[in-house]
Amino acid sequence: MIEEKRNVLERFKSSGRFRGEGILAFALILPSLLVVGWIILYPILRTFWMSFFDIESPLPGSYPFVGLHNYFAAFKSSDFRMVTEHSLYFTFVSTFFELTLGILIALLLNSPLKFRGFWRSIVVIPWALPTIVNGALWKWIYNGNYGVLNELLHVFHLGGQGHNWLGSPFEALNMVIIADIWKNTSLVVFFILAGLQTIPSDLYEAAKVDGSTPIKSFWNITIPLLVPSIMVVVILRTIDAFKVFDIIYIMTKGGPASGTQTISFYTYQQTFSNEYFGYGSALAYLIVIFTLVIAWFYIKLLRQGTLEGVS
Amino acid sequence: MENEESITDRQVSRRAILGAGAAAGLVTMMPTEGYAAGFSKAANVKGTISALFMKQAGYSDTDVAKMTADFKKVYPNVTVKTEFVAYEALHDKIVTSALAHTYDVVLIDVIWPAEFGSKKMVVDITNRWPASWTNDMLGGAVATAVYNKHYYGIPWILDTKYFFYNTEHMAKAKVDEASLDTWDGVMKAASAIKKAGLVKYPLAWSWTQSESMLCDYMQLLGAFGGQFLDASGKPAFNKGGGVQALEFMRKSIVDGLTDPVSTATAAEDDVRKMFSAGQISMGLNWTYMWAMANDPKQSKVAGKMKVLQTPAGPGGKRPGINGSMALSMSSGTKNPEAAWAYMSFLTSQKEQNAVAMDSLPVWKSSYTDPVVVKTSPAVVAQAKKELNDMILRPQVTKYNAMSLVIQAEVSKALIGQKTPQKALDDAATKAAAVLNA
Numbered sequence: 001m002i003e004e005k006r007n008v009l010e011r012f013k014s015s016g017r018f019r020g021e022g023i024l025a026f027a028l029i030l031p032s033l034l035v036v037g038w039i040i041l042y043p044i045l046r047t048f049w050m051s052f053f054d055i056e057s058p059l060p061g062s063y064p065f066v067g068l069h070n071y072f073a074a075f076k077s078s079d080f081r082m083v084t085e086h087s088l089y090f091t092f093v094s095t096f097f098e099l100t101l102g103i104l105i106a107l108l109l110n111s112p113l114k115f116r117g118f119w120r121s122i123v124v125i126p127w128a129l130p131t132i133v134n135g136a137l138w139k140w141i142y143n144g145n146y147g148v149l150n151e152l153l154h155v156f157h158l159g160g161q162g163h164n165w166l167g168s169p170f171e172a173l174n175m176v177i178i179a180d181i182w183k184n185t186s187l188v189v190f191f192i193l194a195g196l197q198t199i200p201s202d203l204y205e206a207a208k209v210d211g212s213t214p215i216k217s218f219w220n221i222t223i224p225l226l227v228p229s230i231m232v233v234v235i236l237r238t239i240d241a242f243k244v245f246d247i248i249y250i251m252t253k254g255g256p257a258s259g260t261q262t263i264s265f266y267t268y269q270q271t272f273s274n275e276y277f278g279y280g281s282a283l284a285y286l287i288v289i290f291t292l293v294i295a296w297f298y299i300k301l302l303r304q305g306t307l308e309g310v311s
Numbered sequence: 312m313e314n315e316e317s318i319t320d321r322q323v324s325r326r327a328i329l330g331a332g333a334a335a336g337l338v339t340m341m342p343t344e345g346y347a348a349g350f351s352k353a354a355n356v357k358g359t360i361s362a363l364f365m366k367q368a369g370y371s372d373t374d375v376a377k378m379t380a381d382f383k384k385v386y387p388n389v390t391v392k393t394e395f396v397a398y399e400a401l402h403d404k405i406v407t408s409a410l411a412h413t414y415d416v417v418l419i420d421v422i423w424p425a426e427f428g429s430k431k432m433v434v435d436i437t438n439r440w441p442a443s444w445t446n447d448m449l450g451g452a453v454a455t456a457v458y459n460k461h462y463y464g465i466p467w468i469l470d471t472k473y474f475f476y477n478t479e480h481m482a483k484a485k486v487d488e489a490s491l492d493t494w495d496g497v498m499k500a501a502s503a504i505k506k507a508g509l510v511k512y513p514l515a516w517s518w519t520q521s522e523s524m525l526c527d528y529m530q531l532l533g534a535f536g537g538q539f540l541d542a543s544g545k546p547a548f549n550k551g552g553g554v555q556a557l558e559f560m561r562k563s564i565v566d567g568l569t570d571p572v573s574t575a576t577a578a579e580d581d582v583r584k585m586f587s588a589g590q591i592s593m594g595l596n597w598t599y600m601w602a603m604a605n606d607p608k609q610s611k612v613a614g615k616m617k618v619l620q621t622p623a624g625p626g627g628k629r630p631g632i633n634g635s636m637a638l639s640m641s642s643g644t645k646n647p648e649a650a651w652a653y654m655s656f657l658t659s660q661k662e663q664n665a666v667a668m669d670s671l672p673v674w675k676s677s678y679t680d681p682v683v684v685k686t687s688p689a690v691v692a693q694a695k696k697e698l699n700d701m702i703l704r705p706q707v708t709k710y711n712a713m714s715l716v717i718q719a720e721v722s723k724a725l726i727g728q729k730t731p732q733k734a735l736d737d738a739a740t741k742a743a744a745v746l747n748a
Contacts (some may be wrong), residue, residue, distance in 0.1 A: 056430075057430040057432070058407065058432070059430065059432065060410070143576070144575065145570070145585065145590065164572050166576050167572070167574060167575040168726060169728075172575070251576075252576065253399075253519060255519055255520025255718075255719075256726050257520070257719065257726055258520065269715060272402075272403040273402060273711050273715065274711050274712040274715065275426070275430075276712070
């Protein structure tokens with residue numbers, strides 16, 4: 001039977017019809033290929049090429065080839081080290097809390113709640129808000145003079161009057177992270193909720209019959225089976241958090257004392273404000289490399305976890 | 312300021328020799344000289360142009376729309392598309408659109424002619440610049456678009472930071488308003504207001520880590536007799552008046568006279584809002600603050616405020632920061648004549664005088680024009696004094712890169728991470744590296 005099918009396929013492939021269909025298929029995807037190539041591949045390759053030149057203008061011209069100088073300059077720069085540290089801190093802290101809170105909220109929304117559909121739909125609101133709105137919103141919340149946070153703390157007699165939440169570098173970074181967590185936890189909730197709904201209830205029933213407690217079921221059934229969803233969302237959030245730009249631009253503009261400058265914000269400033277296009281291109285590639293390394297690390301970690309779960 | 316004067320003077324003599332014939336030809340195109348004279352030529356100017364402006368309270372979208380509508384009456388065959396972005400996005404928008412030639416006319420800040428001019432992103436309009444403009448405009452305005460003795464735009468917004476104060480607070484704290492003539496007097500007044508319990512923090516500033524912070528610092532550096540760059544172009548702000556200015560700024564925070572929100576997120580508009588709410592008693596700001604803070608619809612202190620020339624430092628110096636802006640022609644424009652017509656029309660005295668309430672004109676004679684004076688007598692009186700003495704940020708090609716490293720260090724000093732001297736020494740080292748790179 002299989003042999004017969006193979007013969008039919010071979011005859012079809014050698015016929016002119018197959019070649020004709022192949023050409024048609026290629027012709028159909030050609031417009032998309034051209035568009036994707038032009039707007040995605042070309043800039044990627046062009047940026048890589050630019051990173052080897054000392055380009056200080058957006059206009060075409062003859063610019064000196066500097067080899068890997070832009071990459072070495074980044075590693076030698078104390079500012080680059082500082083912004084990389086800020087980005088790594090931002091990435092790990094925000095992703096950790098988004099994942100933890102996201103799993104807890106998803107578990108809650110997966111349980112038989114009253115008005116479950118309503119709760120599930122309002123969880124989307126923070127994520128649906130544009131980051132620019134979210135940034136402005138939290139900037140007002142944190143304002144030392146008229147911010148809601150100080151007012152709330154005052155009402156509950158917890159102090160905070162006149163405190164400037166964005167006034168010192170490390171505190172400001174953490175406050176921006178909270179704003180980011182508030183917005184992006186929703187995304188984690190969706191992924192985890194979708195993952196939870198694929199776990200068959202029989203498994204929990206069987207575990208219950210075997211005397212498993214809910215906590216044991218959570219660690220031994222839920223978490224191992226959620227690993228694929230967790231892996232996807234963690235990678236997505238890590239990549240997004242590492243290249244965070246807009247919320248910083250709106251809330252702090254990198255200040256005070258450059259305490260909230262992240263690698264993307266720094267890259268933006270170097271490229272467009274200072275017009276160091278060659279250096280900026282090298283920085284953009286370094287961001288890609290860092291992101292790939294972090295993603296690879298996560299995938300490796302979670303794959304190990306998956307295998308342990310299976311064993 | 313010395314630098315501004317020398318450029319201007321040299322330009323006058325050069326233009327006087329070379330410019331008479333050219334100016335005679337160009338003058339028919341100048342709406343300043345009368346629309347009727349230029350109208351026959353105006354009909355020959357055709358096409359569509361795009362212009363990029365700043366979204367602001369000075370020349371607002373409405374003001375620009377009105378000016379553009381006036382332009383259309385004189386130049387019926389030119390269509391103008393206008394676009395507005397926040398100041399923070401203006402530079403980068405010009406840079407990112409340069410290659411695509413998106414705009415024919417762009418609004419540039421006083422700190423960008425060197426960068427855009429040297430990179431040929433905006434057109435050198437020296438040949439189009441009539442000699443009379445150099446004399447007819449205020450010196451600070453002329454300097455706005457000059458780099459290396461060439462003109463890269465027509466001055467349009469002439470601005471500096473004035474000192475605003477709440478008269479009610481002064482009266483209640485028994486402060487003699489004459490004492491606000493010096494920064495020392497301002498600090499004593501602030502202490503008296505704080506002591507009287509009228510407000511928690513009498514002062515607020517635009518000290519978020521940005522160019523607005525550097526504007527305030529430069530104005531104070533001038534008052535304390537400091538120098539930004541020395542004669543050889545090396546950083547000199549880490550000596551004398553430059554250090555004293557930053558020490559003064561930090562002390563005002565330590566003494567509890569400056570609202571700490573100033574160093575966190577406050578820019579000019581936050582200062583205006585705090586002042587309008589009666590939350591602070593004094594502050595530096597651009598011209599636009601007068602009209603908004605004195606408007607009862609949006610301010611609690613309307614009718615209870617005054618504006619003064621920026622206070623003097625210990626040596627009596629009191630230059631205002633030059634915060635002017637110019638309209639430039641993008642080097643990629645396909646329609647330079649229409650672009651030039653639009654730029655020169657918007658900057659013409661008649662158009663500027665008509666909206667003087669929002670932004671003061673660049674033309675000297677406007678300040679004695681009863682119509683202009685009537686729009687804002689309080690501000691015009693102070694403007695006459697302050698606009699004659701302005702401090703210019705250095706016209707260097709890498710101004711932005713230099714400014715960013717200085718902003719970071721000044722911010723560290725303001726929040727107490729470093730002493731003012733250490734922060735400025737570090738800033739000077741980094742700024743020198745940028746300038747020498």
